Amino acid sequence: MARVEAYPGTENNPYLRFVYTSFQEHATAVSHGSTARLAKAHGDDVLTRTCGTIAADEKRHETAYGRIVEQLLRLDPDGGMLAIADMMHKRITMPAHLMHDGRDMNLFDHFAARLNVYTARDYADIVEFLVKRWKLETLESGLSGEGRRARDFVCGLAQRIRRAAERAEDRAKKDEQRKKKSTTCKTKLQCNSPEKALGPSAWSQLLATCCSENIKL
Numbered sequence: 001m002a003r004v005e006a007y008p009g010t011e012n013n014p015y016l017r018f019v020y021t022s023f024q025e026h027a028t029a030v031s032h033g034s035t036a037r038l039a040k041a042h043g044d045d046v047l048t049r050t051c052g053t054i055a056a057d058e059k060r061h062e063t064a065y066g067r068i069v070e071q072l073l074r075l076d077p078d079g080g081m082l083a084i085a086d087m088m089h090k091r092i093t094m095p096a097h098l099m100h101d102g103r104d105m106n107l108f109d110h111f112a113a114r115l116n117v118y119t120a121r122d123y124a125d126i127v128e129f130l131v132k133r134w135k136l137e138t139l140e141s142g143l144s145g146e147g148r149r150a151r152d153f154v155c156g157l158a159q160r161i162r163r164a165a166e167r168a169e170d171r172a173k174k175d176e177q178r179k180k181k182s183t184t185c186k187t188k189l190q191c192n193s194p195e196k197a198l199g200p201s202a203w204s205q206l207l208a209t210c211c212s213e214n215i216k217l
């Protein structure tokens with residue numbers, strides 16, 4: 001049975017909670033929008049409409065929470081900035097990330113990334129969107145030294161995530177190519193050179209058995 005935690009990493013702290021929900025509502029809009037596109041491509045009209053309606057709803061929720069964080073940053077720039085950086089350090093985890101079926105502890109990750117419903121690139125886009133929306137790059141007044149460091153960390157985060165995603169994709173491509181190459185080699189060896197495939201000792205034993213039992217190779 002699936003278990004879900006509503007606001008991972010927010011420690012019952014209202015600052016963290018509003019940062020979390022601003023991000024998470026946007027992420028949910030993205031993932032439902034992607035699911036709607038997939039459903040449309042596969043001809044499921046009911047699922048397309050359902051996911052489209054949910055995605056539009058999530059965008060409205062995101063607008064509301066985002067405005068609250070805007071006000072937090074206006075009234076308490078340092079506290080607001082530190083809360084944003086704190087949540088980004090912890091990484092915003094979707095409630096669905098904690099869903100599991102008793103066998104796969106990364107059920108959402110595996111499905112969402114494989115189907116392109118919600119990926120690391122979407123995560124980077126959302127960070128960038130919020131940085132712009134909350135005008136963090138130009139936030140200066142009311143920030144302590146720690147607040148300025150937090151701002152710089154958050155403003156450079158999207159770029160770092162994209163670079164990490166590119167490296168992970170390159171690694172996955174290389175692994176895939178290596179796997180293909182090794183399968184081709186094994187197949188070739190088995191088809192063209194049984195001696196190499198078996199090794200000289202096993203090959204000579206096989207020949208001896210075939211000779212003694214009059215089997216033609």
Ligand SMILES: [Fe+2]
Nearest residue numbers: 025057058061
């Ligand atoms: Fe929502």
